[in-house]
Each structure stands twice: as structure tokens, then as C-alpha cells.
Amino acid sequence: MVGSRYGPGPSRSGPAGPSGPVHTGSVTSAEQPDGVTVVGSGTASATVDRVTISLAVEVVRAEPGDAWTVASGTATRLLAVLADDGVDARSVRTSDLTLGPRFDFNGNRQQLVGYQAGQRLTVVRDGLHGIERMLTDVARLGGEGVRIEGVSLTPGHPQDALTQARDAAFADATAKAEQLATLAGRRLGRVRWVDERPAGGGPRPMMAMRAVAAESMPAATGDAEVGVTITLFREFAD
Template sequence: MEQQITVVGEGAVSAAPDVMRLNAGVEVRRAAAGEAFAAVRQAAARLAEALRAAGIEAGDVRTTELSLGPEYEAYPKIAGYRAAQGVEAVVRDLSAADRVIDTVAGVGEEARLNGVTFEVSDPGQSLAQARARAFSDATARAEQYAELAGRTLGQVVSVTEEVRSGPQPLMLAAAEAKDSVSPGRTTLSVAVRVVYAF
């Protein structure tokens, strides 16, 4: 039976994000459930209009939450009702990020900002570089083990790729003074398991 050696190589590439996902929404509290729901729907309509006015396309906005429920003074006594509607807006022009955030905050006291994430819209080229680095890393490891064992490294028997993680923020790029939001840089990582004849 042919002997084999299995190694895992890792490769990573740093890339500049070009898309921001903004998680926002509206929330209201009213004495009656119907009042709360009507009020949150009105606030959500104002938020949607504000996002459109800020240049966000309708297809780049999706609802992420729609909730209505009681709030208790002391269970089971209901003090009122809370209604919320959340949205995720994709900001494709990062130079407009601060303006979009300010627009959401300007919707009124019902507005909620729940965070932002940054990503690379087309990671293909960066992942290709990460794969090449991962495979080179695997080869170097296998060659070292073969040398340590006094053996000759044979042909590749199999290759299995695993995209280790999604984009991970690295604080490598500072925001310009006029901006409060910075995308920094993102690391795209790939791990590859390579089996060699040994």
C-alpha cells in the first residue's frame, strides 16, 4: 500500500472592502398594540424614504426584523407595547457612508443604528491569491516532513479546500479626518488539505 502524508496549508490576502452593510431600524412604544404597530410602520416608511433620498437603491434594502410584543410593568400587568422594524441597507459608495448613517439618525427618535459591517463585493481575485499561498504553504510543509523522514515527496493524491472564514476586519487603514466610519482592510483566508504520496 502506498504511504501518504497529509498537510494543511494556509494562505491569506488583505483587501480593501468596497461595500458597507448598515443595520438600522425603527422602534416605538405605545399603550395599545395597534397604535404601536401603526406608528412603527409609519416610522419605517420615513426610514425607507430617507434611504432612497440618500441614494440607496430599493434592491439594496431588505427587512431584517418585524416585531410587536407587550412590555410588562410587573407580570402579568402590561405597561404597553413595543414594535420594531429593522432593515439592512447595502451602501455601495463608501464615500457616502457617513451621509447615509446621518440620514438614518435624522429620521427621528424612533431611529435605531445597530452596527455596520464591511466586505469585498468581488473576492474572487483575492481568494485566488490566498489559494496559491495556501498550496505553496502546504507544499513547503510536506517537503520539510519528507526531508525529516528521509523520504522523497511523491505526487499529489488529493486536494481539499476550506474557506476558513469570511472577511475579518483589520485596523490597517485609518479614516480620513472628515469621516467617522472607516472600512479598514479585510483578510480573506483559505486553508487547503493536500495529500501526497510518500
């Protein structure tokens, strides 16, 4: 993900390439004022309230038409199960419709064993109520060619947590700049530029397993940690 930079930043010179300027060489004192560059980080917790489920339908039959017909029927039953569990049709996306030969390999020889038809579906649902029942109902179709490929629990609305993490990151960077200036016997001036980037590849789940009925598939709920990293440059005022 591309970060955000606020302020002009240090000026650099160098030859321009086909994809834009290429910065080379060192920054001189005339190009960048005397000061200190620091990195601050901050995190905050966001409520996990969105689930994304990746599903696959795969059917193998001796004839391609039979494979396609059975796979279509299985997908129809899967969509019906999702609808019965309260999933809106607009929250289901179908992709990767496939039909082709299926081979088994024995040494250097391949043997046609049938034709495989299938598709993949992605289900996005806000709110975790009933998710255990939905996963269990889908799993019961597994013998008919349905597979749960993955379940992702994430914050649906992390904006407030990102704002808190950004505040914490800026405060962390400012405290570091003040400490370094004190150690150097200097007085800090204005912020020259600020660069922001997400920390650690997105929200990190802090899961607490919740007990559910024995006949249901358990799902982990809880909070997720979002992070922000800020780099800033402060001029020396003296």
C-alpha cells in the same frame, strides 16, 4: 462552511449509519499509500467595498393601532432618508414586522405599559462613498424610534483575493511536504488528494480609521484579510 476535497482521498471502512457511512478504526497501509499529510495556509487582502447595515424601528404607544401607525410613519421616513442618500430600493429588505404588548416587571408582578410595534431593515450597499452621511442621517432619526443595530464592512468581490490565498496555501503545504520528505530521506511523488477549507471564519477587517467632518459619524475603511487552509497528501515515490 463546507470545504472542498479534490482527489479520492484515503479509503476507510466502517458500519453505515442512518446519515451515511461512519468511519471507524485505523487506516492500514493497504488502504493508504506511504506518504505525508501536511496543512498549508495562505492569506490575501481584499478591498472593503460593501456595507451592510442593520436597522430597527421600535415604537411604544398606549394603543396598538397608534403604535402601528407611528411605527409605519417612522419606517416611511427612514426609507425616504435612505433614498435621499442614494440607496436603491432593491438594496433594502424589511423583516420581523412585530406588534405586541410591552410589559415592565416589578418584582413578581408584570405591568402593561403599552404596545410595541416595529420592524427590522437590512441595507446592503456597494461602495463606501457617502456612508458617513447616511449613518449620520439615520442616527438623527433615533429619537423617533430608529436604532442602528450594526454596521458590517466587507469585501463585495473577494474572488481574486481568495485565488491568491489559495495559491499561497498550496505553496505553503508543498514546501512543508518537501521539507518533511527531505528530513525523512524520502523522495516525494504525486499529490494523492487535496482538501480546502476557509480559514478563520471569513474575512477579517484590517481597518484604518479615516477622518471625516465633525458633524458626520466616522466609518472605518481599508482592506480585509481572507484566508484559505489546504490539507494535502503526497505519496512517497521511493
